[in-house]
Amino acid sequence: MPLLEMKDVYLHFGGIMALNGVSFGVRKGEIFAIIGPNGAGKTSIFNCISGLYHPDRGKIIFKKKEINKLSPHRRAQLGLARSFQNIELFKGMTVIDNLMLGRHIHMRTDLITGGIFFGKARREEVRHREVVEEIIDFLEIQNIRKKPVGTLAYGLQKRVELGRALALDPNVLLLDEPMAGMNAEETEDMARFILDINEERDVTIVLIEHDMGVVMDISDRICALDFGVKISEGRPDEIQSDPKVISAYLGGEEVV
Amino acid sequence: MQQCGIFHETYTEDMAIFQTPFSRFWMGLFFVFLAIFPFISKPINAVLGTNTLYLANLIGIYIIGAHGLNLLTGFTGQISLGHGAFMGVGAYASAILTMKLGIPFLIALPLAGLITAMVGMVFGIPSLRLKGLYLAIATMAAQFIIEYAMRNWTTLTGGSAGMSVRPPSFFGFYIDSDRSYYYLIYVFVILATIYTKNIIRSRPGRAFVAIRDRYLAAEVIGVNVWLYRILSFGISSFMVGIAGGLWAHYVLVISDEHFVIWLSVQYLAMIIIGGMGHVMGGIYGAIFMVLLPELLRIPEHYLTVINPNAFAIFHSLRDGVFGLIIILFLIFEPDGLAARWHTIKNYWKLWPFSY
């Protein structure tokens, strides 16, 4: 039984079929990659899973529950976290505050206890600050923790966004092109973080990525998408040698 | 001077509001000044030719309301053109509770705040769908509906004849002088300021700011955006309702013409000038709004000595000058006084190596 499953999902924008009957299942504990040329519908899948888009048809199942009707914040509470292709951080806030927002669902402080900020509320703040600092250490961003994220370099912002998603303590982490626009060294760091998160923190990962080297290296299984249709699914070696995948990429990127 | 490097050993220290002994010292000094101001205001009044204690009280009342609007508009990013009317709801609620139902002031005032919060949340419902200009229009509609009710629900509000209110009394204290009222108001000002600051540095405040900056991302990380939008209207209206209640028991006669759209616009101007999204913004803005007309009165006074007609001329110019100054502010200090203060502080912090 997969942990996260899409069952025959359709989604259109005007005349474009962004998703045309997509089905796949992500097993607990794996790194599952979604690949495909630009406009294939990869981000649309994430948006359907996190509740920003509503499929015309089909089911999204998470932890054995159909979550189609749940609002995005309820899905986050259930254990889904994500990063965005175009970084969606709170630019004016510090790194710490961005990560503390990742802890929102685990905290209880409300308008009354927060306004008093004494006793319980303060203890809660300290406790979650410790969790956040642990993530900051893990991602090696100690020196920028009090900087407004808008002032940070692109690669660092990607890392902070990963940290914010991680702060939710999710069961499934959806990463939308976490390596895009990064140099070789940053890409390698990011790949290492993803592997660590997967192994040590026991987080199931769904990864959208154009860097085929990384995808083939770190994923357990891959799903290839073209024009909203799943054209292949399997282990990296199977995908690499699948003629349908190769032809989808012809004229685009090479599959290595 | 503030230190450049601040090191903390615990997260509690790191979260403290006043981070250095230096800022704690100045804060202490400022509180001493606040405490003794009513006793030194007489000579100041004589020099300036105006009742500074009355002005201080007005400032205090507006600070409480401005904090409220700042939470809604500055921090949550939801504009309101109804806060003038919401202040009226608080004023009338407290007046009716004390005068008609005989409820003691100390209970009536928070109740008035709660009633205003309810009203604010109801009129905040459009915010679930509307943003920016559209929300401005929707809240302006709230303003006019409430104005209409204040004017025409005569059995409750006394209509345009207004309603007289008694000064507060509790535990044998009778708060009927500028001086005693000053202390009453400033207790609330301090509470409201600490409250605002605490909200902003804890979970709900972060959620507010997240909604303002990127509501989709806020939703995806688990913030119940609808709930917090309405809560923001609630807490904001609560505070402006308290301000209204304090105002009612201070001026002693309230009528609908106090709470017109102009007051809503003034509240907005306060937080824009003071600094939206800065806790100090509400304070600077309220001070500015109350003192600017007073400062404009000074040249009027001297010109009249030279030419008796000058008064009439300048008086009609005053509103224009008032507007002009606000426009200049928006052009040259779009981030408000609080942001300017930050820049200056950071400059001195690193002086002489600031560039």
Ligand SMILES: Nc1ncnc2c1ncn2[C@@H]1O[C@H](COP(=O)(O)OP(=O)(O)OP(=O)(O)O)[C@@H](O)[C@H]1O
């Ligand atoms: N909000 C939207 N409104 C209209 N069309 C959309 C919207 N979101 C996606 N689309 C369309 O749906 C299709 C799939 O887009 P999607 O963003 O899912 O692709 P992608 O695989 O993530 O591409 P990329 O690799 O460029 O990120 C595209 O044709 C796109 O133009």
Ligand SMILES: [Mg+2]
């Ligand atoms: Mg995409």
